[in-house]
Amino acid sequence: xxxxxxxxxxxxxxxxxxxxxxxxxxxxxxxxxxxxxxxxxxxxxxxxxxxxxxxxxxxxxxxxxxxxxxxxxxxxxxxxxxxxxxxxxxxxxxxxxxxxxxxxxxxxxxxxxxxxxxxxxxxxxxxxxxxxxxxxxxxxxxxxxxxxxxxxxxxxxxxxxxxxxxxxxxxxxxxxxxxxxxxxxxxxxxxxxxxxxxxxxxxxxxxxxxxxxxxxxxxxxxxxxxxxxxxxxxxxxxxxxxxxxxxxxxxxxxxxxxxxxxxxxxxxxxxxxxx
Numbered sequence: 001x002x003x004x005x006x007x008x009x010x011x012x013x014x015x016x017x018x019x020x021x022x023x024x025x026x027x028x029x030x031x032x033x034x035x036x037x038x039x040x041x042x043x044x045x046x047x048x049x050x051x052x053x054x055x056x057x058x059x060x061x062x063x064x065x066x067x068x069x070x071x072x073x074x075x076x077x078x079x080x081x082x083x084x085x086x087x088x089x090x091x092x093x094x095x096x097x098x099x100x101x102x103x104x105x106x107x108x109x110x111x112x113x114x115x116x117x118x119x120x121x122x123x124x125x126x127x128x129x130x131x132x133x134x135x136x137x138x139x140x141x142x143x144x145x146x147x148x149x150x151x152x153x154x155x156x157x158x159x160x161x162x163x164x165x166x167x168x169x170x171x172x173x174x175x176x177x178x179x180x181x182x183x184x185x186x187x188x189x190x191x192x193x194x195x196x197x198x199x200x201x202x203x204x205x206x207x208x209x210x211x212x213x214x215x216x217x218x219x220x221x222x223x224x225x226x227x228x229x230x231x232x233x234x235x236x237x238x239x240x241x242x243x244x245x246x247x248x249x250x251x252x253x254x255x256x257x258x259x260x261x262x263x264x265x266x267x268x269x270x271x272x273x274x275x
Contacts, residue, residue, distance in 0.1 A: 029166030172199025
């Protein structure tokens, strides 16, 4: 066992709880996206990691106040805090995505915060949620949040915040080269920039097991590149570098192991960009 005691995340056992957390995260993301002013790169729709789970960060209201939602994966609750000092909790009990959204809306309404999102499109089936598995999943995401921040601190160019993207339930950030993609208007603030995405996802429909990705945009040819610690060029549903999470469990120092993989991938892809 490693000195960091990373959770195994056996995808055959934890997927139902992972999917529940994913769906609950989408509820928080939908609310944040609906009431947070747009930010370039869609940073207004993502969540952030905090000490016990994921959060919307403060969400503004039309009256000038704000509220913040917390998905507490250690206490198994949705926590609601307002700028007027109000606080409320909702137990996570495997309720449907739609029921959770309605509970949040009702609690906010009690504190004179009226919000409206399309709950009809949310899932109505009850979900399978294990508190113990939830803690293990968050332990992995929390470890990765701090590790990504350390890696990001060594990159002198502009980088995004470390974010939880509710759509795919990945924790990730982007590095920007500082150059617009050829053909894009250099004066357009929304024009795409050369970038590399670094992230982790706890399995999806194409790759069932948890994995790390390094995703350059625009795509580059990595066919002749070799990467540290078992990382490899993946081309089946996206084009980038993939490292399986299970490889960290075998490392004596998972944090250093991951940092080495990330920096090795960064240097090799950056060389392709800049020569």
